Amino acid sequence: xxxxxxxxxxxxxxxxxxVRALEALLIEKGVITDQTVDKxxxxxxxxxxxxxxxxxVARAWIDDVFKALLVTDTMAAVAQLGLPTGAAGAExxxxxxxxxxxxxxxxxxxxxxxxxxxxxxxxxxxWYKDPSFRARAAREPRAVLKEFGLEVDPAKExxxxxxxxxxxxxxxxxxPDGTQGMSEDDxxxxxxxxxxxxxxxxxxxxx
Amino acid sequence: xxxxxxxxxxxxxxxxxPEFRVFVEPWEERIFGIHTAMMALSPQLNLPxxxxxxxxxxxxADLRKGAEAMNPFDYFKYRYYEKWLxxxxxxxxxxxxxxxxxxxARTDEYLADPAxxxxxxxxxDVDDRIHTYLMDGDSPWHQxxxxxxxxxxxxxxxxxxPTVEHTRLPGxxxxxxxxxxxxxxxxxSYLCSTGPDGxxxxxxxxxxxxxxxxxxxGNAEPGFSIYADLFDAYLRPVVDRxxx
Numbered sequence: 400x401x402x403x404x405x406x407x408x409x410x411x412x413x414x415x416x417x418v419r420a421l422e423a424l425l426i427e428k429g430v431i432t433d434q435t436v437d438k439x440x441x442x443x444x445x446x447x448x449x450x451x452x453x454x455x456v457a458r459a460w461i462d463d464v465f466k467a468l469l470v471t472d473t474m475a476a477v478a479q480l481g482l483p484t485g486a487a488g489a490e491x492x493x494x495x496x497x498x499x500x501x502x503x504x505x506x507x508x509x510x511x512x513x514x515x516x517x518x519x520x521x522x523x524x525x526w527y528k529d530p531s532f533r534a535r536a537a538r539e540p541r542a543v544l545k546e547f548g549l550e551v552d553p554a555k556e557x558x559x560x561x562x563x564x565x566x567x568x569x570x571x572x573x574x575p576d577g578t579q580g581m582s583e584d585d586x587x588x589x590x591x592x593x594x595x596x597x598x599x600x601x602x603x604x605x606x
Numbered sequence: 607x608x609x610x611x612x613x614x615x616x617x618x619x620x621x622x623x624p625e626f627r628v629f630v631e632p633w634e635e636r637i638f639g640i641h642t643a644m645m646a647l648s649p650q651l652n653l654p655x656x657x658x659x660x661x662x663x664x665x666x667a668d669l670r671k672g673a674e675a676m677n678p679f680d681y682f683k684y685r686y687y688e689k690w691l692x693x694x695x696x697x698x699x700x701x702x703x704x705x706x707x708x709x710x711a712r713t714d715e716y717l718a719d720p721a722x723x724x725x726x727x728x729x730x731d732v733d734d735r736i737h738t739y740l741m742d743g744d745s746p747w748h749q750x751x752x753x754x755x756x757x758x759x760x761x762x763x764x765x766x767x768p769t770v771e772h773t774r775l776p777g778x779x780x781x782x783x784x785x786x787x788x789x790x791x792x793x794x795s796y797l798c799s800t801g802p803d804g805x806x807x808x809x810x811x812x813x814x815x816x817x818x819x820x821x822x823x824g825n826a827e828p829g830f831s832i833y834a835d836l837f838d839a840y841l842r843p844v845v846d847r848x849x850x
Contacts, residue, residue, distance in 0.1 A: 403679045412717060414691060415633040420712035421695055422636055423724050424704045429659040430647075432728020435736060436639030442740050485741040489645075492745040493794075510614035510776050512670055513686070517740075522638070525625035528686045530613055532622040537614035537778060538818060539827045546622045557830035561614065563774055564811045564835035565746050565794050593626065 446485045448521035452569060453590035455480060455519060456601070457583045459498070460574040469496050469571060477519070491518030491567055497560065498571040499600075504551050505570045506544070506597035508536045509562040516567035520592050527596065537561065547598045570594070572601040609678035611769055612777025615822055634687040641669065641694055643732075646739030653738060656731040662701050667797040669693060671772045748808035750793035755838060756812055760786045763842040764814075765804075773803045775840045779814075782821055783844060787833060788813035796837070804839035811837055 407413060425431045458480060459466035469476040473496045477486050487494075494516050497505040509515070510533050515523040526532055526547075536543045540557045544550070551557060560568050572594040578586060593599035609616075629635050644664040647656065672693030673681065684692070698704050716722060756762055766780040767773075774796065790811045799806030815833050818826035 404683055406683075409717075411631055411633075412720070413713070414631065414688060415720065416716035417695065417709070417713045418633045418636045418640075418691055419716045419720075419724065420709050421691075421698070421704075422640060423712060423716075424708060425640065425698070426725050426727045428703055429657065429727070430698075430703060431640065431643045431658065431660075432730075432732050433724060433726045434728065434730075434733050435643045436636050438733045439639040439642045439736060439740070440635055442737060447740065483741075487743065488741045489642075489739060489743040492743040493747065493790075510778070511611065511774065512666075512673065522628045524628050525630060525686065526623060529623050529625070530682060531619040534613045534616035534619055535622065537832060538617075538822055538825070540830055541827050543622055547624050553829060555829075557827075559830060559832045561776060561832060561834040563776055564837060565796075566790065566811070566813075566835050598624075 442485065443517075443521055446483045447488060447491075447518045449519070449590075449592045449595065450587075451482050451486050452516075452519035452592070452595045453587040454482065454583075455496070456571055456590045456595065457587035459571050460578075460586055461583055466498065466571065470498050482518075486518045488518050490514075491516045493565055494519065494567045494569065496569050496571050497558065499573045499597075501555075501573070503556050503558055504597065506536060506540050506557060506559045507562065507568045507570060508533055508559060510534070510537055511563055514562035514567060516569050519569060520595055524592060526593075526598070544598060547593070549599055570597045572597075572599075575601050575603045577603060607769055607777055608674055610674045610676070610681055611773055611775075614776050614778040615826075617825075629687070630685070631687075637687050637691045637694060641690060642740070643736050644694070645744075646736040647732070651739065651744060653735050654731070656735045657729045658732045658735075659703075664697065665797040667772055668697065672696070674769075674772055746794045746796065746808075748793045748795055750808065750810060754789050754810040754812070755843075756786050756789065756810075756841060758786050758789060761844040762786060762812075762814060763844050764836065765840050765842055767804050767840070768802045770801045770803060772798070772800050774800070774805060774837060775803070776834060778821055779816065779834060779836070782816060784814040784816040784834075786812050787815045790835075794837070805837045809838040811835055812841065814841070 426433050459469050473494045513523050513528045540559050589602045594601045647658045647660040648664045699706050764779045764782050793808040794811045795808040796805040813835050
């Protein structure tokens with residue numbers, strides 16, 4: 400019987416060599432260029448990423464009208480903030496934000512694959528793609544959040560959103576206590592990708 | 607129905623792994639970049655022609671079909687981007703861009719000399735198109751003149767169409783009853799026809815709320831609700847249920 404869970408000893412070296420072989424062949428055959436992969440990664444470092452989402456959340460924290468628009472017409476709010484063009488680009492053409500409140504905690508999942516709002520959150524971290532997370536968050540979100548170190552008050556309702564069609568979701572976390580008087584830029588620094596997916600809350604103000 | 611279609615709610619799994627990195631090995635960036643380039647260069651998009659030799663369709667649906675076709679044990683065995691590497695390499699071989707012998711031989715070369723440089727080549731129009739795709743996206747939105755079949759508050763029964771190679775209907779919702787929470791504006795198409803599964807052409811999409819106690823009686827946490835975005839083709843009026 401084959402051991403289906405045995406990995407070759409040189410697993411990562413072989414993966415690395417194989418992807419390099421593929422990239423080399425695709426450049427030689429004229430499918431992509433020698434700049435393609437680096438340029439794609441550059442776009443995610445500068446134009447599409449969690450830095451955009453953090454700006455949306457920070458603005459929502461200081462502007463109730465903007466916050467209301469962000470949850471009722473997410474794309475209109477994104478357009479209003481003057482983010483880079485890609486802020487409504489690939490994997491974010493149709494986004495919907497849900498706001499945490501003292502009564503409700505929101506959690507975004509994708510049980511079928513790994514749908515994630517690229518323009519405002521960048522690329523999904525490994526935890527989001529983990530089959531255990533995807534399976535368990537649907538049935539026992541509190542237990543899963545506890546494993547992330549987040550205890551949700553039992554009196555709070557959890558809403559789990561499964562991204563099964565083409566809407567891409569993100570969470571507007573609650574503004575942390577003790578952040579009165581902070582600038583919008585400093586507020587944005589408190590917002591992590593995890594907070595915008597609902598497995599964490601926004602960080603309290605750094606001491 | 608495959609395990610990959612019905613992950614939601616699966617029992618007996620391990621604790622989650624709070625791994626916050628996007629890439630855990632440097633090579634993973636490369637396959638991500640290749641996949642994104644393929645999507646951007648796919649010929650069905652309304653974007654300028656380039657010098658790229660890529661001439662076959664590649665969308666998320668193709669990547670997902672590959673993952674859904676995997677032996678479920680392999681699906682759990684391989685890391686996320688390992689699955690991508692397998693699916694994408696196989697696609698380039700199956701579509702005649704490269705041969706298996708070429709990639710095997712080249713893999714051995716890079717295994718022996720990981721520092722061996724990549725070849726040079728290509729013109730900027732290719733990368734310009736990829737950037738345009740990332741900035742503009744590929745909206746599946748379509749105008750829709752008809753009234754959607756369901757309204758907010760309607761009780762709906764989720765269908766159970768056959769899954770052939772691809773579906774956007776999570777297994778845990780099949781044959782279950784929910785309440786329409788949102789009727790999205792107009793209509794959305796899907797990236798390909800899923801055949802008897804029922805999606806592809808533009809149709810309304812709804813966000814439907816489900817009670818976890820109905821989905822997993824006695825075996826779901828209290829105090830939460832689960833919502834899913836579902837295409838019109840997946841939903842039935844609840845009267846169908848009584849007639850069934």
